[in-house]
Amino acid sequence: MAKVYPGWNFVSNHLSDEDGRIILIWKHPLKVQFVNQSSQSITCILQLPNSVPFYYTAVYASSLTADRSDLWTELLCLHDSLDLQNYCWIVGGDFNQILTPSEHSSPTVNAQDLQMYQFQDCLLQTGLFDLRYNGPCHTWKNSQPDMPIAKKLDRLLTNCNTILAYPHATAIFLPPDISDHTPCLLDLAFQLPKAGTQPFKFQNYLTKHPEFTKVIHDAWSRAGSNCWTLTQLCWKLKLIKIDLKLLNRDNFSKIQESVKETYNLLQTAQLAIAHFQSVLGPLSYRPPHIATQPS
Template sequence: MWEKLMELGQLLSMSWLILSDFNCVKSPEEKQLGVAPTWYEFKDFVDCCLALGLHDAPTTGCYYTWYSNNDNNPVWGKLDRVLLNNEWLESGLHCGTHFSPPGCLSDHSPSIVSILDLPAPKPKPFRFFNMWADHPDFLATVEDGWNMNVEGTPQFSL
């Protein structure tokens, strides 16, 4: 599977993403309980992601996306994910994924991928560093700014 994904990924020179049950974790921390995965088990997945420049999309909801449904031997793992390529990130496109708890139909978390909804911008706080006032040109710079002619509403001008 990793070879086929690398062949496909190397043919594409545009922004793309892939959503799948990869049936593999990328690190030991992505599996809880059960037998810990070895480097050999997830090396091919990690190598594929590195070769294609694939990164996990930001997620909300459940971290572990699969549950073994075995009360005697429970296992949790992050098997489902959305991966974005470098071109996606460089183009400034948005992508977010929400993983809900596993339901009655599957032992995997259902996911909703949003590619059109941009996150609400966070307001930037005003910052003033006292060290600026120690600069020899500080007062002249402030005076030049206050004397500058700005067109617009009084609040915009201020």
């Protein structure tokens, strides 16, 4: 990856799972030290400049109960072997398991079962708890209008040391877009260092404008007929960039800003719907042809 995208790196759990269920991708100046991997998790030490390093365990739990029990045991082993009660530790991902009956949309799920007790016991022994969060309670839905189900399967867990180091840290559950899961953003609430200069962005749709070639030719000629040095080339490219921005503004009405604004409206609507469903429970998941009966 570093050869194609300089400054970017990744690590996966392909050595533990042939499908590589978990992939971590990061960019300078974040430093990542690999610690451990399994078929259901990857653990690393994350370090940003001028910040407290912390252990991060990315989780993608199995849908099988027996395999999830192995994950709980694995988290306990990590806690004990790495002495994590004395370090900042964040565990996040898809746990494929609810913690309490209230995290299930169905009213028939009204009592704790063995799987919930096992998950709770794991968190108790490791000292992990939910990081405060914004967004919907239910983070997964089955996308079946006739038999809708929603659960809280995705979460960010942390320990007391992390709260002391990052007292304003927050988990933000974002709109799901086309996924059946809501993505989660970890905000450590401190000033991030600059990762470099802003890259040049060329809008491909400009090439379809009938005046595109003329704009390029005029800008190139206006900077002088000769181009023998890098300085001359840079000057020509700067003039072209200015004229392309004008072409974009005058003819496409800043279409990328319009797309971004529309996308933000979509995200706001998705979050509002998810919050509405989380508050009202299973009735809000009923499709219109069931919820509304003819008189």
